[in-house]
Amino acid sequence: MNSPSQSTRPNALTLLLIGCAILVFASLWTLAAEDELSLGRKPWQNLQRTLGEMSEPSFLRVWFGETKSEVRDGDGKLLRTDDQQSNERRYLAGVGRAIWTTLRIATLGTALAAIIALPLGLLSARTLNAPRPVFWFAKGVLDALRSIHTLVFGLFLVGIVGLGATAGILAVALHSSGTLGKLLAESIESLDANPVNAVRAAGATPAQVFFLGVWPAVLPQYISHMLYVWEFNIRDSTILGLVGAGGLGLLLSEAMSLFQWGRLATLLLAIVIMVTAFDALSRAVRRRLV
Amino acid sequence: MSAPQFVVEARGAQISVGANVLLRDVNFAISQGERVAIVGHNGAGKSSLLRAITGFCDVTEGSLRVLGTEMNGLLQRHTIRSLRSRIAQVHQGLNLVGRLSVIDNVLIGGTARATSMLTWLRRWPAQEREAAQAALARVGMAWAAARRTDSLSGGERQKVAIARALHQQAPVLLADEPTASLDADAADEIVELITALVAERNSTLLCVVHDLQRVAQLADRVIVLHKGSLIADAPATRYSASELRGMLK
Numbered sequence: 095m096n097s098p099s100q101s102t103r104p105n106a107l108t109l110l111l112i113g114c115a116i117l118v119f120a121s122l123w124t125l126a127a128e129d130e131l132s133l134g135r136k137p138w139q140n141l142q143r144t145l146g147e148m149s150e151p152s153f154l155r156v157w158f159g160e161t162k163s164e165v166r167d168g169d170g171k172l173l174r175t176d177d178q179q180s181n182e183r184r185y186l187a188g189v190g191r192a193i194w195t196t197l198r199i200a201t202l203g204t205a206l207a208a209i210i211a212l213p214l215g216l217l218s219a220r221t222l223n224a225p226r227p228v229f230w231f232a233k234g235v236l237d238a239l240r241s242i243h244t245l246v247f248g249l250f251l252v253g254i255v256g257l258g259a260t261a262g263i264l265a266v267a268l269h270s271s272g273t274l275g276k277l278l279a280e281s282i283e284s285l286d287a288n289p290v291n292a293v294r295a296a297g298a299t300p301a302q303v304f305f306l307g308v309w310p311a312v313l314p315q316y317i318s319h320m321l322y323v324w325e326f327n328i329r330d331s332t333i334l335g336l337v338g339a340g341g342l343g344l345l346l347s348e349a350m351s352l353f354q355w356g357r358l359a360t361l362l363l364a365i366v367i368m369v370t371a372f373d374a375l376s377r378a379v380r381r382r383l384v
Numbered sequence: 385m386s387a388p389q390f391v392v393e394a395r396g397a398q399i400s401v402g403a404n405v406l407l408r409d410v411n412f413a414i415s416q417g418e419r420v421a422i423v424g425h426n427g428a429g430k431s432s433l434l435r436a437i438t439g440f441c442d443v444t445e446g447s448l449r450v451l452g453t454e455m456n457g458l459l460q461r462h463t464i465r466s467l468r469s470r471i472a473q474v475h476q477g478l479n480l481v482g483r484l485s486v487i488d489n490v491l492i493g494g495t496a497r498a499t500s501m502l503t504w505l506r507r508w509p510a511q512e513r514e515a516a517q518a519a520l521a522r523v524g525m526a527w528a529a530a531r532r533t534d535s536l537s538g539g540e541r542q543k544v545a546i547a548r549a550l551h552q553q554a555p556v557l558l559a560d561e562p563t564a565s566l567d568a569d570a571a572d573e574i575v576e577l578i579t580a581l582v583a584e585r586n587s588t589l590l591c592v593v594h595d596l597q598r599v600a601q602l603a604d605r606v607i608v609l610h611k612g613s614l615i616a617d618a619p620a621t622r623y624s625a626s627e628l629r630g631m632l633k
Binding site for chain 1: 438440465466467468469470471472473475479480481482483484488492493494495496499501503504505506548552
């Protein structure tokens with residue numbers, strides 16, 4: 095029977111909800127006090143104007159836009175005549191190349207992450223009983239890698255290996271190996287121990303126990319997690335160019351700096367189509383795996 | 385070195401986890417070729433005893449000798465591995481690796497013999513493959529060798545588990561509720577298979593039995609555990625199923 099003190103004590107969920115509510119109100123209150131919750135001046139007009147400009151994606155000019163565009167100096171003297179359609183075609187070709195770079199950054203970054211994550215994930219799985227110092231080292235490395243955002247790694251790596259895709263690949267690999275390693279360790283920890291112990295009970299060596307008992311059970315989950323992280327990295331890689339680490343982000347940054355909202359709309363559409371297509375592909379493969 | 389007098393010998397054996405005593409002052413000795421049923425309710429200490437025999441938990445007081453080895457928690461890893469290789473097990477539930485093929489699961493029984501690194505990649509010596517195939521044929525499952533194990537029924541999987549134990553070629557067979565979760569026909573088949581194989585090889589059988597009707601079918605001797613203590617050790621025919629049930633109340 096519960097004692098009166100036990101029955102009147104709030105349960106963990108209530109305490110959690112109260113804690114969350116306090117945190118939300120404290121955040122709102124302090125930000126408001128610091129005048130950091132402002133929406134700026136004329137937010138609605140700004141929103142309408144931006145949406146209006148973005149409602150005409152630049153790629154439409156290839157078919158419907160002005161063919162010629164005259165560039166004149168201050169006195170009205172004709173300097174040159176540009177072919178708008180061919181300009182836009184060149185721009186779209188550049189977008190295609192940037193998408194291809196983004197995909198390669200995400201793919202190579204994820205592949206490298208899968209290699210880095212494998213030993214760290216295995217060593218940090220409690221049920222595999224690695225020596226304590228090794229376990230804590232592997233777990234610490236995974237936690238550190240996971241807690242630093244890809245973009246921050248990107249900034250850091252651009253300073254080391256220079257501008258371009260290499261920095262992007264390494265940034266994606268470092269952050270993702272933290273995530274993949276943790277997911278691998280958790281998959282191993284949640285495995286049914288009985289089949290693994292049955293292999294051990296036959297007199298198998300520790301390596302045989304791993305390769306014959308643990309690995310076959312955990313491999314499909316690991317591949318599924320890799321695909322999920324790859325899917326995530328394709329999204330993440332689109333912004334890496336903002337810090338000079340290659341891919342679509344560079345074009346995004348350029349369009350935003352020059353207030354080319356039509357081109358920004360083209361880029362966002364390209365990103366949405368690419369991410370949706372690869373999400374669907376990855377989901378389909380993962381469904382067949384598990 | 386002469387063969388040990390007993391396959392399993394417990395003298396005042398006790399197993400505790402913290403303050404919780406799982407098995408208390410247990411005494412018995414099992415000779416080569418005996419068929420022994422262990423009965424008792426959940427929590428009686430049956431599984432703890434089997435785990436101690438295979439070195440998965442330690443005897444905290446008294447002595448437990450298995451195939452001449454003192455199970456005192458101070459054993460080297462290779463000694464435990466060698467001991468385990470001489471004790472085949474058929475577990476309660478389905479302790480096979482579901483994503484591996486049936487033949488690979490059977491071959492796992494021979495891991496103590498085939499220790500090459502190639503076995504990590506499931507590349508087994510030819511004679512091991514032949515022996516595993518023969519073990520599968522013996523339990524009537526040769527047709528399923530290439531099938532994925534998790535595609536089989538409960539009864540079929542239990543036969544594969546028996547084939548794995550057979551392939552281990554061990555002098556002792558531990559079976560932990562081998563007919564649990566099987567329908568009556570499948571359970572009959574498994575009991576017949578285990579008794580036939582034990583007789584063929586003159587193996588020692590130590591079998592945890594949940595269905596008390598099957599004690600006399602499976603064993604010549606019964607050990608009754610109740611709340612961690614051994615309360616009876618007698619020929620299997622001495623007690624009827626209802627008498628055993630009465631002892632466990």
